[in-house]
Amino acid sequence: MSDHVRTAQTGAVRTILIDRPEKKNALTRAIYDSLAAAIRSADADPTVKVICLTGTGGAFSSGNDIGDFEAQPPVSDMKTGPHGLLCALRDAEKPLVAAVNGMAVGIGATLLLHCDLVYAGASARFRLPFVGLGLAPEGGSTVLLPRLLGPQRASEVLFFGDWIDARKALAWGLVNEVFEDADLIAEVRSRADRLARQPxxxxxxxxxxxxxxxxxxxxxxxxxxxxxxxxxxxxxxxxxxxxxxxxxxxxxxxxxxxxxxxxxxxxxxxxxxxxxxxx
Structure with a gap:
C-alpha cells in the first residue's frame, strides 16, 4: 500500500485517509491502486459495516498529480489507476461515507458521486475543471451529475468548471450536510456509528x-x-x-x-x- 494511504478502524467503521497534505492529496497511480485495495479490503471484511473516506490536512483531494498523470496516462483497466478506484467505489456493497475537508477537484470531486453519503466542512470547495484543461469529464460524471443536479446545472458545472462552495453544494444536493470545519470529522463519525448500528x-x-x-x-x-x-x-x-x-x-x-x-x-x-x- 502507498505510504500516502492510511486506514484506521474503530468498532465497525473503517476510515480510509488520503495522506499527502504537502501536495493537497493529489492522486498518483500508486495512491489510486492503494485506495482501491483499501476499499475492496474493507468491503470484504466481515468486521466492517461502514467505510469512511477523507483527506488529511486542508484538502480532500486536488485531483490527479499532473506529473504522474502525464507520465502514466489513464487506461481502461478496472484493476489499476483511476478506473480501478472508480470500479472499487462502484462495486462496494457497504455504505460509503465521505468527509470533505477543503478542496475536492477533478476526480477528487467525481469520486464523491459514487459515495452514498457526502458531508462537507464549511470551507469545502468543489471544482470539475476538465473542459478547461482540454480533457473530457470522467468518473461517470456525464451520467451521474445530470441525474443528481438536472441537465442545466450539470452543464454549468462541467462547461465552466467554476468553484462550488459548500453552501451551494448543499443547496444543489451535492452534499448531505455542511458542518463547521472543526466539527466535521466528529459529526461524520457520529453518523457512521449510527449506520453501523443498523442491520x-x-x-x-x-x-x-x-x-x-x-x-x-x-x-x-x-x-x-x-x-x-x-x-x-x-x-x-x-x-x-x-x-x-x-x-x-x-x-x-x-x-x-x-x-x-x-x-x-x-x-x-x-x-x-x-x-x-x-x-
Whole structure:
C-alpha cells in the first residue's frame, strides 16, 4: 500500500485517509491502486459495516498529480489507476461515507458521486475543471451529475468548471450536510456509528436496490413488497419488532454475519451486483 494511504478502524467503521497534505492529496497511480485495495479490503471484511473516506490536512483531494498523470496516462483497466478506484467505489456493497475537508477537484470531486453519503466542512470547495484543461469529464460524471443536479446545472458545472462552495453544494444536493470545519470529522463519525448500528444485510440490500435499475416502477414496487414479506420472518425484523414492544433500542449485532435468502442478487445486466468484477 502507498505510504500516502492510511486506514484506521474503530468498532465497525473503517476510515480510509488520503495522506499527502504537502501536495493537497493529489492522486498518483500508486495512491489510486492503494485506495482501491483499501476499499475492496474493507468491503470484504466481515468486521466492517461502514467505510469512511477523507483527506488529511486542508484538502480532500486536488485531483490527479499532473506529473504522474502525464507520465502514466489513464487506461481502461478496472484493476489499476483511476478506473480501478472508480470500479472499487462502484462495486462496494457497504455504505460509503465521505468527509470533505477543503478542496475536492477533478476526480477528487467525481469520486464523491459514487459515495452514498457526502458531508462537507464549511470551507469545502468543489471544482470539475476538465473542459478547461482540454480533457473530457470522467468518473461517470456525464451520467451521474445530470441525474443528481438536472441537465442545466450539470452543464454549468462541467462547461465552466467554476468553484462550488459548500453552501451551494448543499443547496444543489451535492452534499448531505455542511458542518463547521472543526466539527466535521466528529459529526461524520457520529453518523457512521449510527449506520453501523443498523442491520448490515438490510443496509446492503437497500443500497443495491437504489443502484439497480428496475425494468419499471411497477416491477420495483412488486419486488419491494415481496422482499418485505420475506424479511418479516427473518431475525432482523423479529428483533426490531421485539425491541419496539419492549421499548428498547434494537440490537442487530448478533445477525451481522448472517446471510439470508431474502437478499437475492441482482439478475439483470444493469444491476448493481451484476457489475461486480472478479479480482
Amino acid at each position: 448490515a444485510r438490510l443496509l446492503r440490500l437497500a443500497k443495491r436496490l437504489m443502484k439497480q435499475a428496475p425494468t419499471s416502477l411497477d416491477d420495483r414496487i412488486v419486488e419491494e413488497i415481496d422482499l418485505i414479506a420475506r424479511n418479516l420472518s427473518l431475525p432482523e425484523a423479529k428483533e426490531a419488532f421485539r425491541a419496539m414492544r419492549e421499548k428498547r433500542p434494537p440490537d442487530f449485532g448478533p445477525f451481522d454475519g448472517q446471510e439470508q435468502a431474502a437478499s437475492p442478487p441482482c439478475s439483470d445486466g444493469s444491476g448493481f451486483a451484476a457489475q461486480r468484477r472478479p479480482e
